[in-house]
Structure formats: C-alpha cells, structure tokens
Amino acid sequence: AQSVTQPDIHITVSEGASLELRCNYSYGATPYLFWYVQSPGQGLQLLLKYFSGDTLVQGIKGFEAEFKRSQSSFNLRKPSVHWSDAAEYFCAVAFNSGNTPLVFGKGTRLSVIA
Amino acid sequence: DTGVSQDPRHKITKRGQNVTFRCDPISEHNRLYWYRQTLGQGPEFLTYFQNEAQLEKSRLLSDRFSAERPKGSFSTLEIQRTEQGDSAMYLCAVPYRAGTNTGELFFGEGSRLTVL
Numbered sequence: 001a002q003s004v005t006q007p008d009i010h011i012t013v014s015e016g017a018s019l020e021l022r023c024n025y026s027y028g029a030t031p032y033l034f035w036y037v038q039s040p041g042q043g044l045q046l047l048l049k050y051f052s053g054d055t056l057v058q059g060i061k062g063f064e065a066e067f068k069r070s071q072s073s074f075n076l077r078k079p080s081v082h083w084s085d086a087a088e089y090f091c092a093v094a095f096n097s098g099n100t101p102l103v104f105g106k107g108t109r110l111s112v113i114a
Numbered sequence: 115d116t117g118v119s120q121d122p123r124h125k126i127t128k129r130g131q132n133v134t135f136r137c138d139p140i141s142e143h144n145r146l147y148w149y150r151q152t153l154g155q156g157p158e159f160l161t162y163f164q165n166e167a168q169l170e171k172s173r174l175l176s177d178r179f180s181a182e183r184p185k186g187s188f189s190t191l192e193i194q195r196t197e198q199g200d201s202a203m204y205l206c207a208v209p210y211r212a213g214t215n216t217g218e219l220f221f222g223e224g225s226r227l228t229v230l
Contacts, residue, residue, distance in 0.1 A: 004156075032216055032217045032218070034217070034218065036221075042223075043205075043221050043222065043223040043224065044157070044205070044221040046210070046218065046219075046220070049216075049218055051216060090156050090157070092156075092217075093217075094216070094217025094218075097216070098215055098216035098217030098218070099215060099217075100217070101147060101159045101162055101170065101217075102147075102157075102159065102217050102219055103159065104156035104157045104158070105156050106154075106155055106156045107154075107155070107156045
C-alpha cells in the first residue's frame with residue numbers, strides 16, 4: 001500500500017533557529033506532494049505543494065520544500081522559526097497526478113522554545 | 115471561493131447510538147472527500163464522491179458507516195451503532211479549485227465525535 005513516513009514524531013527548536021521536517025513516501029507513479037499545518041484546535045491549512053518542474057517550492061509563512069525523486073523525499077524547511085510556527089505538520093501525497101486520494105503521514109509536532 | 119461547512123462541530127453520544135454528520139461546500143465541486151483523524155495521527159481517507167457517485171471506500175469504512183451525496187452538492191456521513199473506537203474528528207474536504215483533481219484539498223474544520 002502507498003504510504004507516507006514522517007520519521008520525527010516531535011521536534012523542538014529554538015526561536016530563530018532553522019528547521020527541517022522530513023517526509024518520505026513509498027513508490028508510486030507521478031506523486032503530487034503537499035505539506036499541511038494544523039495549529040491546536042484549528043483546521044488543516046495548506047502550506048505548499050509540488051506538482052512538477054522546479055523541485056524547490058516556496059509556500060506560505062516562509063516555508064519551502066525540496067522534492068528529491070531519487071530519495072522519494074519531500075522535506076520541509078524554514079530558515080528561521082517563529083514561536084507562532086508551533087503546530088503539527090503533515091506531509092501528504094496524491095499519486096497518479098492527483099487522481100488517487102491524499103495519503104497523509106502521521107505528522108510531526110513542532111515545539112518552539114525561546 | 116473555496117470553503118466547507120461541517121455540522122455539527124462536536125457531537126457527544128453514547129455507545130450504540132447513531133450519528134450523522136453533514137458537509138456543505140460553499141461552491142460547486144465535482145469531488146468531495148471524507149477523512150477521519152484520531153488524536154496524534156494524520157488524517158485517514160474514508161471515502162470520496164465524484165458528483166453523486168461514491169467512487170472509492172477505504173477498508174476503514176466498516177458496514178456501520180454509510181456516506182451519501184444525493185444531489186452532488188452536500189454530503190452526509192452516518193455511523194450506526196457507534197463504538198468508542200469511532201471517537202475521532204471527521205473531516206470533509208473538496209478540491210482547492212473547482213473542477214480540478216490534483217489532490218490539493220481544502221479541509222473543513224471537522225466534526226468531532228466523542229462516544230461515551
């Protein structure tokens with residue numbers, strides 16, 4: 001079965017430090033890749049997406065992600081974390097050019113300390 | 115505009131009761147999805163509709179669960195004879211852009227079910 005793996009359940013970073021959240025997906029044809037963020041008590045918000053083309057994509061709130069086909073990875077990065085970035089982050093993949101339902105990873109909880 | 119309204123936002127019920135959730139997209143979308151999210155987990159796909167037709171159901175959707183989208187607009191998800199394991203957030207989602215199917219979904223805020 002197609003799957004998405006987020007190896008880190010919980011990450012703590014200091015405010016102002018850089019961040020990288022990892023995401024790997026199982027093999028599948030033409031993956032469309034997404035990162036969503038969920039703040040406590042809030043709904044899921046789309047951060048960024050990759051369909052094709054430039055493998056480094058920019059999203060909202062200063063986030064970026066890089067698609068590496070050879071590693072089946074789509075890691076999320078931010079150069080300088082703000083306290084308001086504390087939330088749960090979910091990587092998701094839709095295979096076959098988006099024609100299969102989104103499959104989500106289990107999420108990585110980000111804590112930000114002063 | 116893309117938006118999804120879900121009702122009720124929170125439902126508390128006793129084990130064995132039936133519950134129904136409703137999802138109303140604010141604009142027309144050919145596809146509509148249902149997901150379930152339990153505490154500390156990512157959303158899990160349940161089922162989706164292309165207009166009125168239910169095209170795919172996850173193995174998570176036991177025979178106690180039924181979903182409908184009678185007119186291709188709003189959708190309902192009914193759970194019969196609820197069990198404590200059904201406690202979760204039930205999320206409805208539609209494509210970000212009507213008429214597109216890139217997997218890019220806009221999620222409603224969900225209906226939280228608590229089964230006592």
